[in-house]
Amino acid sequence: MPEQEVQDKFIAMVSAKADVQLRLSEFHPRCMLTTARHEVRVPRFPAIDYHNHLDAQEPARVLEIMDACGIEHVVNITMKVGDEALAVMERYRSADARRFSTIGWMDWTGVDGDFDAFVAESIKRLDRLVKHGAVGFKFWKDLGLTVRDARGELLRVDDERLAPIFERAGELGIPVMVHIGDPEAFFLPIDANNERYEELAAHPDWSFYGSQYGKHDLLEQRDRVFRRHPRTTFVGAHIAENSEDLQRVSAMLDACPNVLVDISARASELGRQPYSARKFFLRFADRILFGSDLVPEIEMYRLYYRFLETADEYFEYPTHASGQGRWNIYGLDLPEDVLRKVYRENALRLLP
Numbered sequence: 001m002p003e004q005e006v007q008d009k010f011i012a013m014v015s016a017k018a019d020v021q022l023r024l025s026e027f028h029p030r031c032m033l034t035t036a037r038h039e040v041r042v043p044r045f046p047a048i049d050y051h052n053h054l055d056a057q058e059p060a061r062v063l064e065i066m067d068a069c070g071i072e073h074v075v076n077i078t079m080k081v082g083d084e085a086l087a088v089m090e091r092y093r094s095a096d097a098r099r100f101s102t103i104g105w106m107d108w109t110g111v112d113g114d115f116d117a118f119v120a121e122s123i124k125r126l127d128r129l130v131k132h133g134a135v136g137f138k139f140w141k142d143l144g145l146t147v148r149d150a151r152g153e154l155l156r157v158d159d160e161r162l163a164p165i166f167e168r169a170g171e172l173g174i175p176v177m178v179h180i181g182d183p184e185a186f187f188l189p190i191d192a193n194n195e196r197y198e199e200l201a202a203h204p205d206w207s208f209y210g211s212q213y214g215k216h217d218l219l220e221q222r223d224r225v226f227r228r229h230p231r232t233t234f235v236g237a238h239i240a241e242n243s244e245d246l247q248r249v250s251a252m253l254d255a256c257p258n259v260l261v262d263i264s265a266r267a268s269e270l271g272r273q274p275y276s277a278r279k280f281f282l283r284f285a286d287r288i289l290f291g292s293d294l295v296p297e298i299e300m301y302r303l304y305y306r307f308l309e310t311a312d313e314y315f316e317y318p319t320h321a322s323g324q325g326r327w328n329i330y331g332l333d334l335p336e337d338v339l340r341k342v343y344r345e346n347a348l349r350l351l352p
Contacts, residue, residue, distance in 0.1 A: 038306060039302065041070075045339060047069075047301075048071075048343065048348070052075065062074065068298050069298055075291075075351075076088070076092060078103070089102045108142070111147060123164060126169065126172070127172070157180055157221035166225060167232065181242075186215075187214055199322050236261040237262055239266045240252060264294075274332055287346065289342070303317065308331070312330070312331040
């Protein structure tokens with residue numbers, strides 16, 4: 001029988017057994033590896049979740065999960081502004097002032113008017129938040145991507161007119177958290193070469209492909225702000241939004257001693273480069289904060305602990321329901337002195 005005929009018959013036989021119409025969204029393969037599996041129910045040291053969003057959560061329920069998972073304290077980054085922000089702060093303060101803190105949110109109301117008046121009002125808003133107990137202040141990715149001034153021009157991250165706000169935060173002794181940009185894939189076409197195609201196809205509004213400023217331009221603008229305000233402490237959320245390139249993050253941290261980073265929502269990226277990530281944690285152990293940025297759930301926290309504390313191989317990462325990409329992660333097996341700093345001690349330096 002000719003070789004081509006044999007191949008055609010074999011392909012036909014395999015096709016008859018396989019579901020060739022399977023949708024990619026329905027494809028959920030089970031890993032066939034047999035490797036060590038360790039469940040870490042509570043962290044090696046009491047943990048502070050320095051990056052979460054609890055505005056829509058019930059404090060009593062969050063406390064139950066914290067108790068079950070060894071979470072000592074959660075910092076809520078409220079996405080509310082004005083009186084609504086103060087109401088959220090009071091709700092969590094009333095539930096347990098020892099277990100919750102709040103980071104305030106930048107309010108862009110008035111940015112499309114007189115800019116000097118806007119900056120003056122922004123400083124008043126910041127002062128008000130701190131007076132009511134805010135332990136930090138956050139600038140989100142709308143800066144550099146969507147916020148426009150009175151001329152209709154996109155506001156740059158390093159616009160010098162914003163400098164008084166960063167300076168005031170330094171005077172008040174509170175850190176400024178920044179989430180500038182997004183994962184590299186979000187700035188690329190949503191096509192067959194994008195490793196987060198499924199996530200972006202499900203959430204096309206997350207794509208910034210074709211935006212005025214590219215990912216690296218935004219990071220350079222942000223880094224200029226870090227260097228311009230050495231007396232202000234900054235926290236680069238999500239491994240300074242550059243977890244795909246730890247060499248660049250390391251260079252930024254070397255150049256900017258006033259910056260820390262949190263690991264929230266980036267176990268997915270760090271865990272697929274375990275050798276580089278472990279070196280990064282060992283080198284910058286004093287400047288890395290534990291954070292989740294995920295709805296508080298017991299299994300979510302335990303996946304983070306497994307990632308940080310074990311040498312387990314190829315397991316799922318904590319994530320939003322949609323997932324971030326078709327890969328699994330590896331544990332970092334960090335030493336106790338690093339875990340103690342990342343879980344708790346570094347955050348304590350930033351909390352009053």
